[in-house]
Amino acid sequence: MNAAPLTAEVAVPLIPGIPRPKSAGPSTIGAPTIEKETQAEEELDLPWHVVVHNDPVNLMSYVTMVFQRVFGYPRDKAERHMLEVHHKGRSILWSGMQERAELYVQQLHGYLLLATIEKVS
């Protein structure tokens, strides 16, 4: 069985649809150190959970609706999380970057749910 060569050189245009100019030499754009720094920042930002806590006042049907609206979850997934909140006291609804996690929590507070963000330990 033959595998395709992994190191084939392909002439990739700089902008799709526009041919690469003949004078253009090897690209030096995107110094690797900058890219690595950006990646490192993102990695630092990654481990945050959006947690919803149990609240005896909010109706189960209401909480399910909020999960569907805020996270776009299908009904069965939203209900599973709602039941986890109800029985276990909390549920992790989403994990990812801090900024987005804060936005989700803001939306959840807008629906008057008890929600927090937690950094993964």
Add this chain to the structure above:
Amino acid sequence: MEIRRRKNQIEISELDPFLAELLRQIPASGNTEGAPAAEQRIFSLPVNGKETELCAEWKMYVEPELRRLFQTATQTVGADLEQLNGNEESLANRTLRIPTKHADAWLSALNQARLVITAKNNFTELELSDHLRSPIGSRRDLSLFQVNLYGFLQEFILRELDC
């Protein structure tokens, strides 16, 4: 009291003066003024730990937005409730019509009211699940009845949104 969907409206009919008065109290019931426990619940912090910087930013930027959001919902509900304004006699068997486009505002205002009443009275989970508690013999019983009535309305609105 009867509640049903009619085209683009939710209609609550045969409202006796007592229930009409409880509905009229929705906007005021959601007011957290003078009730630190209620204020703390409605404007809870986004972290449990010691993220003081995040909490400070939250208080400065997010909380005012949330206040505006809740206030807008309450104002919408207040405007709808003007249908119930009048003297005692005219309140007899009144009908309240809620446009379905106001459903979200009603869900929010009802939720605010339920959370604030619960926080002010420090209701336990057991009390909140005791839907058959009667008769209304105290201010506390009345508040619990209010929470349940508003919850019933929320359930109906949610069911209609689901259709």
